[in-house]
Amino acid sequence: MLKPHIGDSVLRHEDARFLTGRGTYVDDITLPNQAFAAVLRSPHAHARINGIDASAALAISGVLLVVTGEDWLKQGFGPIPTKSAVNKKRDGSPLNEPPRHCLAIGKARHVGEAVALVVAESHAAALNALDAIDVDYEALPAVTDARKALEPGALLVWDDIPGNFCLDFELGDKAATEASLKASDHVVELDVVNNRVTAVPIEPRGAIASYDAKTDCYTLYNATQNVHANRDTFAEKVLHVPKEKIHHIAPDVGGGFGVKNGVYPEPALLMYASRKLGRPVKWINTRSESFVSDSHGRNQMSKVRLGINKDGKFQALYTETIGDLGAFCWTVGPFTPTGGSARTQGGPYAFKAMYYCSKAAFTNTMPMDPYRGAGRPEASFQIERIVECAARKLGFDPVELRRKNLIPPTSLPLKTAMGLDVDCGDFPQVFERTLALSDRAGYAKRVEESRRKGWLRGFAIAPYMECTGGGPKEFAGVRFQKDGSVELAVGSQSTGMGHETSMPQILAARLGIDFESIKYRQGDTEATPLGGGHGGSRNLELGGNAVHQAASEVIEKGRKLAAHQFDTDEAKVQFEDGHFFVPGTNQTMTMREAIEASFDPSKLPEGMAPGGLDANTTYERGVISIPNGCHAAEVEVGPETGVVRMVGYWVVDDFGTIINPLLCDGQVMGGTAQGIGQALLEVAHYDPESGQMVTGSLTDYALPRADTMPPMTIEYYEGAPTKKNPLGVKGAGEAGCCGAPPAVVNAVLDALKDYGVTHIDMPLTPEKVWRAIRAAR
């Protein structure tokens, strides 16, 4: 019996399963008579496909089917549309969206683009068939850099999209910002690159599609973060079948980080193949394929200008960004460098005026989609780099300069120049607490200790302010059983974050029932009528509040039932700590007793059916919430080799109400690890000549590892729960990626300040750091 409260570190319910190898991922599922699919992917960054001869492949024993782009078009299937929330150019015309068919039609436009699907009796036969397909490619030159793609005369990724231009975007008051910059005592300018990265979830994408001719329905098991929305797209836009005909299930999913948000071609191809062959078809992406067929993220090139007065007060911020989209708009790719990066410009600092504008371009590279933070980490990095740069150039203490410009709590609520509704928080208090944790008093001694060992020590602090996102509605269903068990079904979805723990924890805490009695369901279009899946740090904000709302409905119904039992007026019945009672009397009834009574027709009030405490509810968000916080990092830099090691790390986050600190710590650590990865290690690097992805395996794509991570101190500021939602939560999942890159990069630059090094582009690899030191010497 476990009766947790909000704020308890309930251990993760799912971990016993995961840690003992008993999870059920797509690849653990085997359907009777299943066939195996493999995808033929373009080896070229850009090539005309003059023909595909699959006869030799089809002659291989066990090969059942080869599907080419031409075959696909003949079926009349539609392209996968983008659903970017920003879908118009500045002039109001729609963004330029090339058709994204599930297989390349006529041309391949990036390495890894799906060119054909093969299905065979065995995985081995499918691979043999891939080798036997003869594609007549005519290799074409490629463009892999968005800046070059936008230059006049650049070669075209799409013949009918001039200048490789998808859309442009602006937000804020340009004239006021320009005027304010002009009036500022100083204008500091910096080019900032947010390097292209990819998430590398431990479970690659994969799916099994099974078509049932009797019911004319598909069952799709898919390693996705978003069963409802993606089902709708597969059904309505691609395969042209009613969405009810697709039962979309995400079983255990091993990491998503945005990479599994979008609509990918393979599941649609599998559904077609299953229907055509009359048997289930399974496909699992390899790690090598994942690097060139999972969406990438970041890859923004920005020019940032900060207007600042002699007294150190920030005046204006003007950011111009070029965003790379890759070869297609993908699912919501155009949103990230536009609206996604604009909203949180300026971070937690006060500005008189801000302006953000951007352009997004097509290149012959794997397309972009959200990656943990999707625009907010980019914005956070931009502001923190320009602030550090201003401090160094103008002779301000970086800590003092930040302190001077943080939005004070007395200014809240406010609407930023980017239109962001900042309702509550205490940025100065969070900032000061982070400083206090990081033991500034002992810093000089630590610098000296490092120096004696031959290392340079650096420190930086990076306050951040971001926002949540993702689908604005969420469903929660609470269904009681006679045996006392409870089913909780929520339309948000865990890809490892621990929803099987946090969601039942909210329900158990609200109802005062046994946590262990709750059976959790998610990631299944038949478990919930709607669902927003995972993305934008949305689960607690939407799923959590949906559970909270469902619990409230259960309590309301319980009060009716209790009033009937107590033979009193419903208004007199209160509920607290798992008990219905009438104050001033000894009349009391536990929630457990109420649930039991709800199945006994003799105990029900008029109008209540047996099992009548069930609740099915949809919570709708009003305004996105504003997670914020502060990271501080200490690093050591080896001047001989340029190597950086993380030696200290402190985080104070304001995520509003903390439901489960243990799970929250996991989010902060994971986000920080990915932020450190982007800052020091990771880059999805394309060769500019060939358009090949150079870092196409884990032997070249450098991920952070356990020993990359510093010891971390994490605290939460819980003094400002948001009133934007009943739980008072602000979303926690992506904050680490906002705080870590600037904290780490600025700490390294601080270590190098005596050499006069003021800027190095991420990732800060040993060679780059060594070169910067050497150039300064």
Place this chain on the structure above:
Amino acid sequence: MHDFNYLRPKSLADAVAAFKNAGDGRYLAGGQTMIPVMKQRLASPSDVIDLSQVPELKGIAVNGGIVAIGAMTSHAEVAASKDVQAAIPALADLASGIGDPHVRNRGTIGGSIANNDPAADYPAAVVGLNATVVTDRRRIAAADFFTGMFGTALEEGELVTRVEFPTPEAAAYEKFLHPASRFALVGVFVARTKSGVRAAVTGAGPCVFRETVLEQALTRTFAANAVKNIDIDASNLNSDIHGSAEYRAHLVGVLAARAVAKAR
């Protein structure tokens, strides 16, 4: 992975015979390179000859100033061997830093040197200590064994049985980790031996090599300062996104100095 015949001979003679009888045979030692390569279908031998049950390839023996390590000895065994630790601590130290625990428990010295990956650690010890590679048919001096990128003097079907390392007066190995693969971006093995100072470099070039500039400097003075800021010719070194030839050349000097400082 393509289909293959799996053979597990119980003697050296049977192993060599199995190779002779195979259409396209490959010996399998620890499989740390060969299995991934087969899984990626970049190699498809007709016969895989597993050497794990061949007694002649096992064991560590120290005799008369020679440490002889059987080809099928795992990195973990070498690292943990009290005999190796006492005779050539640098060798035990090198083995303890190869890959990760999984790799060290599976990977073998024979497999490593027969594969001769340009970034492998063991070739630096073999060349740095002037070891002798013993095969089923002859003895090959370190200087003759490694012939180029992934190339060795081994003939078709020739099987490494053991490696004999002469005990140095002092030696050490230092490497700079490749940020992604954690192979040696550069590794330097220095040894002071009765017949002179040797310095072998791995990771930096297409194949392990002796760096004479280091050896000359260290022959004059076997001290870190003698090589710390030494000029290493970068012209034949590897260049990639993780390290330019110039950076690798710089690291050779840095690592050599560190190795000399810890040599014992």
